Amino acid sequence: MTGSTPAILLVDDEPHSLQAMKMALEDEFEILTAPGAEEAMAVLEEEWVQVIFCDQRMPGRSGVEFLTEVRERWPETVRIVITGYTDSASMVAAINDAGIHQFIAKPWHPEQLLAVARNAARMFQLSRENERLTLEMRFLNSTTETRVEKRRRSLREGMGFETILRAPNSAMNAAVTLARQYASFDVPVLMTGEPGTGKTQMARAMHYGSLRSEKPFYELNISGMPEDLAMVELFGAKRGVLPGGVAKIGLAQKADRGTLYLAGIEGASPALQLALHRMLRDGVVTPVGGQEAVSTN
Structure with missing residues (x-):
């Protein structure tokens, strides 16, 4: 190059x-x-x-x-x-x-x-910078906000709301203001909008603008996905349910203490809606084929 x-x-x-x-x-x-x-x-x-x-x-x-x-x-x-x-x-x-x-x-x-x-080229640059800063942090023991920590915070902000392109007087400004506000609270968020309006990008921005920014961000589009497949991907499966006899950890567990963004939620089946409601209300999920509830936040 x-x-x-x-x-x-x-x-x-x-x-x-x-x-x-x-x-x-x-x-x-x-x-x-x-x-x-x-x-x-x-x-x-x-x-x-x-x-x-x-x-x-x-x-x-x-x-x-x-x-x-x-x-x-x-x-x-x-x-x-x-x-x-x-x-x-x-x-x-x-x-x-x-x-x-x-x-x-x-x-x-x-x-x-x-x-x-x-956007992809920018993401690559941010990822490389984050890796470099992570290595630097290994050699810092101070509990105060160091120069590197400030740069890490700036990096997270660079992957947040600043990436949402909009005009000065755009109607999106009000939505971004609300998203910033809700990102500061530890609550579930429902976003609505026409396809292609940037809901995934908004969700990612909210993640990096929240206290969960150091934890994983996962996304899954369940639109048109069969119910049984969506259940397995979200909640996992016990050993013996899937071909090969292996257990699977669902995204709900992988995203624990982080953020899980689900697209196409309006098409979820009643059974999937109940399972998601239980996860949001009680903080637990049950892997497919299992009996024991697993906690997740």
Whole structure:
């Protein structure tokens, strides 16, 4: 990579799609391309890549399978999937196995692609900075707010409400003000809005603006997801329920003391709604196939 221009790797087996993405991004980024997973791996071994845009359906390995390996070898690289269809099982696998940052649906708009690329490059920079600051903190024993702690706080704020782009007189300003207020309280929050209005970004901003910012942030879109699959992903499963005989820890437990953002909650089944209500009211969940309640906050 030359200079300080972020490098983006585009992976797609269709040449015209690669060319279209390259034209949309090449003015601001260094663009690398690959027609498949194997070629992309070769690029990653030679180049320092910050962001990957990968098509889901490709000959050989799918986008999720490829990005799962990328996560293991280059975990700091921001991974984005481009897909022309909605498959809940693939989406769940992408979130849990490949650590996908975002899905982009076809057909995409050049401005949309560029905005996602900018945010992804910024996230990469923030992640690297956070890792460096974490290493510095290991050598600091003072309990007062040190210079590094101030920088960490500034970093969290940089991943918060400042990332929500809006005009000075935007109607979003009132929503952001309310979100800041509720983020300071340890309460469940329901956000409503049309698809594409940035609810996920608002949820992430609230997490980093809260006292839970040092703990995990997880998200799951349950829209169109079968009830049994949603139950397993959220609450986990006891040994013997899933193929292979292994137990699974649900996102409700993984996000303990952190934040769990659920998209598509309006489509939840009555049984799932009751389970979620119990989690919010009593702070407990029951893994699928189990009897004992597990506490979570």
